[in-house]
Amino acid sequence: EELLPRQRLKVNSDEAIKTATKEPALEFLKLTATQLWLEAKYEGPVWKVRLWAQKLRNPRRDVEIGAIHISAFDGKVIRRDLHVNRVD
Numbered sequence: 201e202e203l204l205p206r207q208r209l210k211v212n213s214d215e216a217i218k219t220a221t222k223e224p225a226l227e228f229l230k231l232t233a234t235q236l237w238l239e240a241k242y243e244g245p246v247w248k249v250r251l252w253a254q255k256l257r258n259p260r261r262d263v264e265i266g267a268i269h270i271s272a273f274d275g276k277v278i279r280r281d282l283h284v285n286r287v288d
Contacts, residue, residue, distance in 0.1 A: 204245055211275040213238075216247035219275055220268040225282055230254040232262040238272060245272035256287050263287060 211219075213236050221231055233252040238245055247270045252262045266282040 204240075209245060209272045211247065211270065211272050213247065215275060216249055216270045216272075219270050219277065220249040220251065223268060223277075223280065223282070225280075225284055226251070226253070226265075229265070229284065229287060230259075241269075241278075243271065243278060246270065246278060247272055251282075253284075253287050 216236060217234055220234070231251060231253050235250040237248045239248055240246075248267055249270060250267045251265050253265045255261045255263055263286045265284055265286055266280075268277060268282070269279040270276070271278055
């Protein structure tokens with residue numbers, strides 16, 4: 201495998217989190233945690249940001265609501281796999 205030069209990555213993990221949490225579908229949810237991976241995809245390096253949010257009926261618990269894939273080259277959202285209905 202080849203290593204990708206760091207200077208080619210224009211989006212770091214903090215910027216990926218900011219982009220993911222600005223999604224309109226998450227506007228009214230209280231996000232509690234994130235988990236990130238930098239994956240090699242055919243589009244190039246991609247940040248996979250997995251998200252957790254506070255449950256509505258039981259605020260002491262949280263639930264995984266899905267993931268957002270963000271290009272590490274330009275910061276654009278490549279794929280959304282969100283399940284906000286899980287917070288019920």
